[in-house]
Amino acid sequence: xxxxxxxxxxxxxxxxxxxxxxxxxxxxxxxxxxxxxxxxxxxxxxxxxxxxxxxxxxxxxxxxxxxxxxxxxxxxxxxxxxxxxxxxxxxxxxxxxxxxxxxxxxxxxxxxxxxxxxxxxxxxxxxxxxxxxxxxxxxxxxxxxxxxxxxxxxxxxxxxxxxxxxxxxxxxxxxxxxxxxxxxxxxxxxxxxxxxxxxxxxxxxxxxxxxxxxxxxxxxxxxxxxxxxxxxxxxxxxxxxxxxxxxxxxxxxxxxxxxxxxxxxxxxxxxxxxxxxxxxxxxxxxxxxxxxxxxxxxxxxxxxxxxxxxxxxxxxxxxxxxx
Amino acid sequence: xxxxxxxxxxxxxxxxxxxxxxxxxxxxxxxxxxxxxxxxxxxxxxxxxxxxxxxxxxxxxxxxxxxxxxxxxxxxxxxxxxxxxxxxxxxxxxxxxxxxxxxxxxxxxxxxxxxxxxxxxxxxxxxxxxxxxxxxxxxxxxxxxxxxxxxxxxxxxxxxxxxxxxxxxxxxxxxxxxxxxxxxxxxxxxxxxxxxxxxxxxxxxxxxxxxxxxxxxxxxxxxxxxxxxxxxxxxxxxxxxxxxxxxxxxxxxxxxxxxxxxxxxxxxxxxxxxxxxxxxx
Numbered sequence: 345x346x347x348x349x350x351x352x353x354x355x356x357x358x359x360x361x362x363x364x365x366x367x368x369x370x371x372x373x374x375x376x377x378x379x380x381x382x383x384x385x386x387x388x389x390x391x392x393x394x395x396x397x398x399x400x401x402x403x404x405x406x407x408x409x410x411x412x413x414x415x416x417x418x419x420x421x422x423x424x425x426x427x428x429x430x431x432x433x434x435x436x437x438x439x440x441x442x443x444x445x446x447x448x449x450x451x452x453x454x455x456x457x458x459x460x461x462x463x464x465x466x467x468x469x470x471x472x473x474x475x476x477x478x479x480x481x482x483x484x485x486x487x488x489x490x491x492x493x494x495x496x497x498x499x500x501x502x503x504x505x506x507x508x509x510x511x512x513x514x515x516x517x518x519x520x521x522x523x524x525x526x527x528x529x530x531x532x533x534x535x536x537x538x539x540x541x542x543x544x545x546x547x548x549x550x551x552x553x554x555x556x557x558x559x560x561x562x563x564x565x566x567x568x569x570x571x572x573x574x575x576x577x578x579x580x581x582x583x584x585x586x587x588x589x590x591x592x593x594x595x596x597x598x599x600x601x602x603x604x605x606x607x608x609x610x611x612x613x614x615x616x617x618x619x620x621x622x623x624x625x626x627x628x629x630x631x632x633x634x635x636x637x638x639x640x641x642x643x644x645x646x647x648x649x650x651x652x653x654x655x656x657x658x659x660x661x662x663x664x665x666x667x
Numbered sequence: 668x669x670x671x672x673x674x675x676x677x678x679x680x681x682x683x684x685x686x687x688x689x690x691x692x693x694x695x696x697x698x699x700x701x702x703x704x705x706x707x708x709x710x711x712x713x714x715x716x717x718x719x720x721x722x723x724x725x726x727x728x729x730x731x732x733x734x735x736x737x738x739x740x741x742x743x744x745x746x747x748x749x750x751x752x753x754x755x756x757x758x759x760x761x762x763x764x765x766x767x768x769x770x771x772x773x774x775x776x777x778x779x780x781x782x783x784x785x786x787x788x789x790x791x792x793x794x795x796x797x798x799x800x801x802x803x804x805x806x807x808x809x810x811x812x813x814x815x816x817x818x819x820x821x822x823x824x825x826x827x828x829x830x831x832x833x834x835x836x837x838x839x840x841x842x843x844x845x846x847x848x849x850x851x852x853x854x855x856x857x858x859x860x861x862x863x864x865x866x867x868x869x870x871x872x873x874x875x876x877x878x879x880x881x882x883x884x885x886x887x888x889x890x891x892x893x894x895x896x897x898x899x900x901x902x903x904x905x906x907x908x909x910x911x912x913x914x915x916x917x918x919x920x921x922x923x924x925x926x927x928x929x930x931x932x933x934x935x936x937x938x939x940x941x942x943x944x945x946x947x948x
Contacts, residue, residue, distance in 0.1 A: 362784035370793065374800035488924035490876055492883050493917030496903055504907050511906075599786065606791025610880055614903070624792060625884070628799040636796055643789045651787070 352655065356648050363644040364418075364637075365411065371636055372407045378427050378631040379403070401427070401633075418641065424634040426627075434638040437623065442642065444514065445608050445619035448535065452543035453597070453604070460547045461593070464554020468562065469581060479551065486548030491607065495541045495614040502537065510534050512616040538615045542607060546600065553596055557589040564588070590661050598654025605643050682933025688926030696743035703736035708891045716909045726911035728901050734911060737893035738919055744894045745923065748809055748878040749871035755813025757867050760820025765851050767821070768828025775825070782818050790815040794877065795886065803886050812874050819866055827859035861938040865931050872927035879920050895920050 378401070379394050398404050402413060417424060423434035467476040503511035510516060514534050515527075522530060561567065562585060570584045571577070608621035616622075620639060627635035695702065704724075711731030719726040725734035767778040794811050801807045831837060832855070840854045881887030882896025883903075890897050895916040902913030 358780065359784050359787055362781070363788050366784065366788065367793065367796075371796060371800070374797060484925055484928060485921070487928055488872070488921045490879055490883075490917060490920050490924075492880060493899060493913070493920065496899065496906065496913045496917065500906055500910060500913065602787060602789040603791070606789040609791060609795060610884065613884055625795070628796050631800065640789075640792060640796075643792060644787065647787045647789065 352652070356652070360644055360648060361415075363647075364415070364641060367640040367644075368411045368414065368637060369407060371633060372410060377403060378633055414637065423638040423641070426635050427632040428630060428635075434634045437635060438620065438638055438642055441618060441620045441623045444617060445605075445612070445621060448539055448542060448611075448617070448619065449604050449608065451535075451539045452546065455539065455543040456546040456550050459543075460550035461554050461590075463547075463551040465558050465581065465586070465589075467551070468555045468558035471559065479555075483548045483552050486544060487552075489544065491541050491545055492610050492614050494544055495537065495611060498537050498541065499614075509537060511537075514617060538611050538617060541614075542604070542611050545607075546604075549600075550593065550596070553593055554589065557592045558585060561585045561589045587661055591658065594654050594657045594661060597657075598651045601650035602643070602647050605646060679933045679937055681929045682937060685926050685929030685931070685933055688922060689930055692742055692746060692923055692926065695739055696746045699736075699739040699743055703733075703739045705733035705736045707732065707736040707740040707893045709733075716905060716912075719911050725915045726909065728898065728912055729905055729909075732893075734898065734915060737898055738895065738916055741893045741895045741898065741916070742919070742923075744805065744888055744892070745875050745878055745920075748805065748812070749874045749927075751809040752812035752816070752874045752878075753867050753870040755810065756817040756870060757820050757863060758817075759813070760817035761824050761856070761863065763817065764821035764824025765828055765856065768825040769832060769847065769851055769855070771829070771832070775829075778821075779825070782821055785815075785818050788815075791877070791880075794881070795884070798881060798886050803881070803889055805888055805892075808878060808881060808887055812877050816870060816873065819870070820863055823862045823866055824859055827862065828855055831855055831858060861934075865935050865938065868927055868931035868934060872924045872931070875920065875923055875927070 377398065379397050395404075402410055405413075414424075421435070423438070426432055426434050426437060463479055467479045470476050499511040502509040510533060514531060516522075516530050516534075519527065519530060558581075567580060567585060570580045575584075605621075608619060609625055610621070611617070612619045612621035613625055620642070624636070624639045626632075627639065709732060711727065714723075714727050714731040716729055717723055717727040717731070723733050723735065725738065727733055728737070763778055763782070767775040794815055797811050798807060801811075828851075837850060837854055840850050845854070878887055879894070879896035879899070882894045883900050885897075885900055887896055888894035898916040899913060902909065902916070905912055
């Protein structure tokens with residue numbers, strides 16, 4: 345167990361360094377400099393002043409040196425100062441935006457699991473039935489729907505046509521005057537569509553994986569044994585089958601975290617939600633290197649945390665890995 | 668006895684249906700100059716945001732351009748982005764996966780570590796950053812999508828090569844003095860192509876989605892060049908007045924992605940020997 349943990353920790357450190365090195369290299373080797381954006385904003389800036397700025401931000405040093413300096417600060421949790429005119433700490437900026445992105449992603453993950461797993465199981469059990477065919481078609485359609493398009497359609501239907509739900513932002517105009525209960529309801533009403541949209545693709549994918557995983561398990565000898573013992577079909581499927589069928593799902597969930605984080609840019613832009621995805625979009629547009637790197641680093645940490653959770657989940661479902 | 672690829676292709680409705688969609692898209696893209704009723708970039712100030720009508724089947728956009736013409740030309744954009752970026756990804760994936768699987772040991776360990784790292788990066792963030800820093804030409808988009816989506820192919824090829832590198836025909840080729848490159852390209856790769864083709868077809872679907880998302884966010888294909896994503900972007904700005912700007916291009920993306928997915932999944936069934944005898948045909 346101890347060697348397993350050491351190995352995992354070492355792997356995580358290597359992966360973290362790898363992610364940050366690749367991100368850093370790509371961002372800093374791309375042609376153009378952040379000072380170009382500043383020059384665009386202020387055309388009167390002299391070449392001397394530009395050189396001074398570049399020196400101030402350390403952009404004149406080789407990329408490897410810049411990375412080493414950045415990494416030295418990051419281990420002490422110093423993300424640096426944003427290039428933007430407010431010069432606020434990167435960490436402060438991220439901290440304001442991170443929770444809402446996390447809430448939306450976690451809520452959509454829970455919804456994905458709650459809907460996709462039962463669908464996957466029942467279409468595997470009733471294979472080739474009408475139900476199975478309908479869900480299979482649904483999955484193919486669901487897979488192919490671009491999330492941002494679904495968002496537009498829902499905004500049009502529930503927002504513009506029915507006037508039922510707000511289409512943008514997190515809070516209504518009169519938010520401050522609402523009672524506590526009113527505030528909760530108001531935020532919930534703003535979050536219904538974003539959470540649904542970000543869960544939609546995942547429901548299709550995970551239910552498909554669950555179906556094929558369950559089909560694989562149903563053929564196994566221990567399932568025949570369980571049925572032969574005279575257990576009820578429900579017990580055979582949900583106790584003996586489910587546990588084994590869940591194993592690949594845990595792995596896939598772990599692997600899908602980078603995709604979820606990346607997807608937050610799209611739906612936060614569509615719904616004007618002030619989360620990390622929107623912040624990333626803005627930081628990229630203004631070439632705010634410290635902020636871009638800060639968000640990519642947080643993304644890497646979240647991914648690694650997700651992988652760790654997946655490993656622990658795997659161990660919880662499969663006693664063989666605990667040895 | 669009817670086990671040739673051809674008969675199985677006909678019998679597999681998924682692959683057939685997907686194939687028809689993909690082929691029709693291909694024709695739509697190639698024949699766009701003939702099929703399009705208008706010039707896709709012709710601005711008509713008197714006909715801004717016109718509803719779908721007989722003159723403009725899918726309506727016009729905020730500059731009075733015909734949406735149907737723009738969508739037909741957009742098909743070519745999304746098709747070429749899909750094919751080129753998947754071509755790049757497949758090439759890199761085969762090279763890296765073959766090296767890992769063929770040489771094994773330390774080479775394999777190092778390469779697979781790199782693959783794991785690439786898989787842990789939120790690639791959409793990285794794509795977004797690179798495209799925003801470079802200028803968003805269609806070539807940059809193709810290259811960046813290709814460079815960030817080769818990992819699946821690499822894993823597949825590696826697994827195939829690992830399971831084959833000690834087969835008799837490989838050992839025989841080695842004994843007769845064939846070079847590593849020749850063994851990889853002539854003896855091993857052809858036997859591993861089926862899963863690579865399937866994953867390439869599915870990869871095109873994913874690339875089409877990424878391109879449309881980038882164009883939707885305003886950093887992909889830039890107007891006036893038409894793309895399904897940037898028409899949708901105009902749709903978002905005119906959400907309350909012009910539903911046709913959002914509905915039609917989105918449907919086009921949906922059908923395209925579904926076509927490639929159906930074709931890919933159908934091919935998977937066709938190539939999977941375990942399924943050949945399972946269904947009574």
